[in-house]
Amino acid sequence: MGELFATYNILGAFGLTILLTVSSAVGSLVIGTVVAIMRVSPVRFLNRVGAFYVNVVRNTPLTLIIVFCNIGFIVNLGMSFTDNIARNNIIWAIIGLSFYHAAFVCEALRSGVNTVPAGQAEAARSIGLTFGQSLTEVLLPQAFRGAITPLGNTLIALTKNTTVATAIGVAEISGLMKEMMEFRPDVIVVIFLIVALGFVILTLPIGLVTTHLSSKLAVKR
Amino acid sequence: MKFGRTIVAAIAVGTALGLSGCGGGGSAAGxxxxxxxxxxxxxxxxxxxxxxxxxxxxxxxxxxxxxxxxxxxxxxxxxxxxxxxxxxxxxxxxxxxxxxxxxxxxxxxxxxxxxxxGQDLLVRADDMSITGVESLAGKKLCSVKGSTSAANVQKLVPGVNLQEYGTYTLCVDALKAKNVDALTTDDTILAGYAAQEANKGQLKVVGKTFSKxxxxxxxxxxxxxxxxxxxxxxxxxxxxxxxxxxxxxxxxxxxxxxxxxxxxxxxxxx
CATH class of the missing domain: 3.40.190.10 (Periplasmic binding protein-like II)
Structure with missing residues (x-):
């Protein structure tokens, strides 16, 4: 096992998995919040656009989105950020992962918004707050606190979904796993266990933290 | 209740199908x-x-x-x-x-x-600049993620600009779209792609192997x-x-x- 760690940069590959996870988590949180606001806003056009986005993106396989980021944007449209292929693919993978998971973040937030009693929104409007004010002062703070569990689930799913980035050659852990399996089929079970254990180490704390936070930060009504 | 029973039945049928699908590994039977x-x-x-x-x-x-x-x-x-x-x-x-x-x-x-x-390179038919593994500096290369060829070329040409996909077909497309300059793997596989109807005349195998x-x-x-x-x-x-x-x-x-x-x-x- 030590030999595997010496020959292959397993920790580096997990590092890239973490980089993909964290960057895409931030990206999807930002995009998802915007889409969620569109979906709860009083403007019908924005409602429709938000719903359309969620329904299209959520129901498209992630592999398709990631491969399209490469084949569509890089190969056919020539939209490259840098000449370094590996770095370019990482950036596009983060973009693809962010837009995909934004749909789930949006729905998680919307479920959080639903935990806020309708009376509060009415009260906010009746004391003269605008839609923006009632959103940022009343609705969203409670929505985020109510949506911690589904957001945590989305984050765990995102962590594991980063493995799809291997389809366009991002050197994260599942790509390395394929390489190790190609060269060392004699220790295939050990390789498999290392990768599985690595993901448990990454995702288990997320679950524990979100469970803890969801009860600690829950809005007591 | 009826719904529940339907699900149980569905699972039972699914399991039976799954089992029969997995069986029959031996060759002696038929x-x-x-x-x-x-x-x-x-x-x-x-x-x-x-x-x-x-x-x-x-x-x-x-x-x-x-x-x-x-x-x-x-x-x-x-x-x-x-x-x-x-x-x-x-x-x-x-x-x-x-x-x-x-x-x-x-x-x-x-x-x-x-x-x-042996590992070789597949390039566009009109590309004269790549004559072997030593002329790969500054070129964009494509191979399959986790393959022997991908690991090998990274060892031979440190820091090579390598695009890795899940399949060679995507590499061939990227090569034809001039997004990468060469595709590397065993010469047999490359010859197969070069001979395909859709690629005829557009791609060529360099013909200088660098592995066995x-x-x-x-x-x-x-x-x-x-x-x-x-x-x-x-x-x-x-x-x-x-x-x-x-x-x-x-x-x-x-x-x-x-x-x-x-x-x-x-x-x-x-």
Whole structure:
């Protein structure tokens, strides 16, 4: 096992998995919040656009989105950020992962918004707050606190979904796993266990933290 | 309640189907033999509709007939699953650009080699700037993630600008779209792509190999008797001229000539 760690940069590959996870988590949180606001806003056009986005993106396989980021944007449209292929693919993978998971973040937030009693929104409007004010002062703070569990689930799913980035050659852990399996089929079970254990180490704390936070930060009504 | 019962029934049926799908790994039962091949390598092992074509397929058919194993039933042997397929008796043997390596010998035995291939480069037909592995500096290269070729070229050309995909087909598309400058893997696979109808005249194999891949027939570890039979059949395959015919039929259209050392002398079984 030590030999595997010496020959292959397993920790580096997990590092890239973490980089993909964290960057895409931030990206999807930002995009998802915007889409969620569109979906709860009083403007019908924005409602429709938000719903359309969620329904299209959520129901498209992630592999398709990631491969399209490469084949569509890089190969056919020539939209490259840098000449370094590996770095370019990482950036596009983060973009693809962010837009995909934004749909789930949006729905998680919307479920959080639903935990806020309708009376509060009415009260906010009746004391003269605008839609923006009632959103940022009343609705969203409670929505985020109510949506911690589904957001945590989305984050765990995102962590594991980063493995799809291997389809366009991002050197994260599942790509390395394929390489190790190609060269060392004699220790295939050990390789498999290392990768599985690595993901448990990454995702288990997320679950524990979100469970803890969801009860600690829950809005007591 | 009724709904619940429907679900139970559905699960029961699904399980039964799943079980029957998994059964029947042995070859002794009927007159068919399960052989692992690649389904996605033109010229070597390609599934198109219900047909299988390629050099590996021809060899597999020859072996099945020569050893009277029965009608071949082809099973896709994805690279990462090859050892498991053999160990668990899901296939009798595998002929799928299966390079003989020491690590693999820990899990399976090999008869052969039946072909010596080497890593090479596939470039656009009008590209004169790439003449071999030493002219790759500053070029964009493509290969398959986790493959021997990808790891090998990164060792030979440190810091190479390498695009890795899940399949070679995507590499071929990127090469034709001028997004990468070369595709690297075994010359046999490259010749297969160059000979494909859709790529004819657009791509060429550079023809300067920089590795040696000994393709063998993968079979159950320690089954010396079967290994010996396959080896004898391989020797007959070479001497009867069938081998050359299969190579020319499948890889010839791209102007591919087998490299030095072909046809190889199969190693003794142990």
């Amino acid at each position: 007159s068919t033999v399960k052989i692992g091949i690649k389904f996605d390598q033109p010229g070597l092992g390609l599934k198109s509709g219900a047909d299988y074509t390629g050099m590996d397929v021809d060899l597999a058919k020859y072996l099945a007939k020569e050893l009277s194993l029965g009608t071949p039933e082809f099973v896709e042997a994805v690279s990462a699953q090859r050892e498991t397929l053999i160990q668990t008796d899901q296939v009798k043997f595998i002929v799928g650009t299966y390079s003989i390596t020491d690590a693999r010998k820990e899990k399976v035995s090999f008869a052969g080699p039946y072909f010596i291939a 891949e000994n393709y063998g027939v993968g079979l159950k570890k320690g089954d010396t008797a079967f290994c010996q039979k396959v080896t004898d059949a391989l020797n007959k395959y070479f001497s009867s001229g069938e081998w050359l015919k299969a190579v020319e039929k499948n890889l010839g259209p791209a102007g591919y000539k087998p490299g030095a050392g072909n046809p190889p002398t199969p190693a003794p079984c142990s």
